[in-house]
Amino acid sequence: MSKYPEYSHEKGRACFDRALKVIPAGIYGHLGPSEGLWIPIQKWPFYSSKAQGSYFWDLDGNKYIDYMCAYGPNVLGYNDPDVDAAAMKQMKLGNCTTAPSSVMVDCAENLVDTVASADWAFFCKNGSDTTTLAVMTARAHTHKRKIIFLKGYYHGDFQWAQKIDYPGILPEDVCHNLVAPWFDIPALQKLYDDNDGDIAGLIAQPYDHGNFYDNVPANKEYWQGVRKWCDDHGVVLIFDDVRAGFRLDIAGSDHYYGIKADLICFCKALANGYNMSALCGGEHMKSTVSGMTYTGSYWMSAVPFAACIACIDKMKKIDLPNHCRKLGTQLTDGLKAAAANNGFDLVASGEPALFYLRIANDDSLMLHQEWVAECVCRGLFLASHHNHFINGSLTEDDVKTSIDIAEDAFNVVRKNHPELK
Amino acid sequence: MKDQKTMAYLNMYAVLGTLENLCELDPKCKEILSGIKKPVSLCFDVKDGPAATIKFTSKGCRMEDGVKPCDIKIPVSSCEKFNQIIDGTVTPVPSKGFSKIGFLLKTFTALTDRLSEVMQPSEEAMKDREFFELNVKCTFYTIAVALAQIGNQDEIGKHSASYMVDGDILFGIKDGPTATLRVKDHHLVTIKQAPEKPRAIMKFSDIDLAYALFTGTANALECVCNGSIEIHGMASMIDNMNRLLDRVALYLG
Known part of the structure; x- marks a missing residue:
């Protein structure tokens, strides 16, 4: 008998069936069944009805401890009172206005004070907006064409960041993309030589956190080597900190590895779910970015800036990286023991x-x-293919409950597989 | 854009190779084969392209990769020429086996005519459920083999294969045909039976869904979302197999 009975999702399924008629794929992208790998789909909740802290509830009233955190944005806990209060206060003053609110300047100053490699901040909405701007900036700055990616890369879904065999992508969209293995500086040199030095930039996440394989942390020695190589060859070093940003180091993941990137991209954890992203960089890149033709209808909306300031202040106050490291370690140690x-x-x-x-x-x-799947349908929301996220509202009690649910799920799987004995 | 060499590999192994399945599943083909008194082997050898030998008996036929000892040999000067032979715009000329020319003109032609009838059916014919199922099953095998050929030959297909890890993918229709797409060092091979230990599984819920997918009236990703395609295991393999499926539609659509 399972200690945590399996949830059912009748209302969620009914809503999803409605969605399939009016929304392509019902829920497209990483939050949906296909990219989110809901295997089997019946075990997943489909939609949420409400969220608070580290939890969300589905349409059938089932509660989940959420380790996906909306794939990153939930960094302090859903409905964080300080962030929401700042956002609501700004909402009453104005949001999407012809003359941008001065809170935009406050936000940029806050980022410059926080992120070690930042002398300026350029605001957008999504991670892809910033990685695209970073690549354009590298090309504008160097007047070169090629961009080096590291194997297993993901830098958003804009055409240039996809692969040649993806639907709707032309070979011309990706013909200046070069791929090097991780942790191999001589491979960078080979790409540089093979392409007659026509390399504008190198874009990378802070460490190899791709899907479907064990993630491989980097070290200071590697990144310092890459930094030197980029400096020696006039290559713009772009840190894509969209996924990992602030959870490793409030001053940026480049700071965590002891270097300063030329450009660094932030999004997910920037404003605890309020929609904004930022490209930051060193003074030497500022005039190039100033000359870019790049903007969007909502990119200077004020509410997310107010939320961002409150979010950064609170991440500092609670020492978010330390909290995430400590509880992440407790959780993974407990899960491994439950598995054993x-x-x-x-x-x-x-x-x-x-x-x-x-x-x-x-x-x-x-x-x-x-x-x-057995964890998810018992209230422990994990993903089978992707890294997870710790958030600032997670408690040690949440971790204990999570390990308990996980153990129950292991027990169910073990009973389903007598051949494993 | 279609590449002629890739097309030739598809025509050889995926299209002509489906004769194996058609002869097994179709009573009309069985009737045609029943006239064979002694086994006959026919080899197509395409310059700078594929080569295969098909052995016909009164019970069925089997294709082997490469030039094997044969009764009739048809050398083809180029991939383009071979594609024209399959399209029916060029007549094949054997270099060996003139005494067996009757087989080529009668039996083999009757079988390939039947293959065309099944693989390029009229709307009317598809109203017959038995014929419909025969069409979908044969199309399934054609596609399963085409996946490997595209992954090995087509420039964009090779890119998809380059991201596939080693192992067997089970590709199948529930209560219907199943095949293995075997990946080893980014080289793909199709085996027309289920793998013993798949590393990834992609299974269509029924034959009607398979038909909708093959004819482009349903999208695989959408079907994963609505649960009519079942996937398990190393999803990156399936993801890249789906990209190959996209290319199959380009070549065979």
Whole structure:
């Protein structure tokens, strides 16, 4: 008998069936069944009705401890009172206005004071807006064409960041993309030589946190080597800190690894769910960015700026990176022990704040997907293919409950697989 | 854009290769084959392209990769020429096996005519459920083999294959045909039976859904979302197989 009975999702499914008629794929993208890998779909909640702190509730009233955090934006907890109060206060003053609110300047100053490599901030809405601006800026700055990516990369879904075989992508969209393996500086040199030095920039996430494989943290030595190589060759170093930003280091993940990137992209954790992103960079890049033709209808809306200031202040106040590291470690240690109790080998990789999980008993991930599904339908929201996220409102009690649910789910999977004994 | 060499590989292994399945599933083909007194082997050898030998018996036929000892040999000067032979715009000329020319003109032609009838059906014919199922099953095998050829030959397909990890993908229709797409060092091989230990699974809920997907009236991603396509395991393999499926539509659509 399972300690945590399996949830049912009748209302969620009914809503999803309505959605399938009017929304392509029902829920498209990473929050949906396809990219989100809901295997099997029946175990997933489809939609939320409300959220608070580290939890959300589905349409059927089931509660989930959420380790996906909307894939990152929920950094302080859903409905954080300080962030929401700042946003509501600004909402009454004005939001999307012809003359931007001065809170935009306050926000930029806050970022410059916070992020070690930032001398300025350029605001947009999504992570892709900033990675695109960064790549354009590198090209404008160097008058060169090619961009080096590191294997397993993800820098958003704009055409240039996709791959040649993706639907709707032309070879011309990606013909200046070069891919190097991680942790291999001689490979960068080879790409540089093979392309007659026509390299504008190198864009990378802080460490190898791709999907479907164990994540590999970087180290200071590697990034200092890359920094030097970029300096020696006039290549703009772009840190894509959209996913990891602030959870490793409030001063930026480049600071965490002891370097200063030329450009650094932020989005997810910037404003605790209020929609904004920012490209920051060094003084030497400012005039190039100033000359870019790049804007959007909502990019200077004031409410997210107010939320961002409150969010950054609170992340500093609670020492978010330390909190994420501590609870991420407690959680992954507990999950691994729960797995071992049931005869499973659970591997936790990457940084504890953004831990990635994989059951290593088989190489197909099928057991892992089965376990994740049993966790999700018992109130522990995980993903089978992607790194997870710790948030500032998570408590040690949440961690204990999570491990308990996980153990229950391991027990269910073990009973379903007597052949594993 | 279609690449002639890739098309030739598809025509050889995916299209002509489907004769194996058609002969097994179709009573009309069985009737045609029943006239064969002694096994006959036919080899197509395409310059700078594919080569395969098909052995016909009264029970069925089997294709083997490469030039094997054969009764009839048809050398083809280029991939373009071979594609024209399959399109029916050029007549194949054997270099060996003139005594078996009757087989080529009668039996083989009757089989390939039947293959065309099944693979390029009229709307009227598809109203017959038995014929419909025969069409979908044969199309399934054609597509399954085409996946490997595109992954190995087409420039964009090779890119998709370059992201695939080693292992077997089970590709199938529930209560219908199943195939293995085997990946080893980014080289793909299709085996027309289920793998023993798949690393990834992509299974269509029924034959009607498979038909909708093959004819482009349904989208695989949408079907994953509505639950009519079941996926398990190493999803990056399936993701890249889907990109190959997109290319199959370009070549065979």
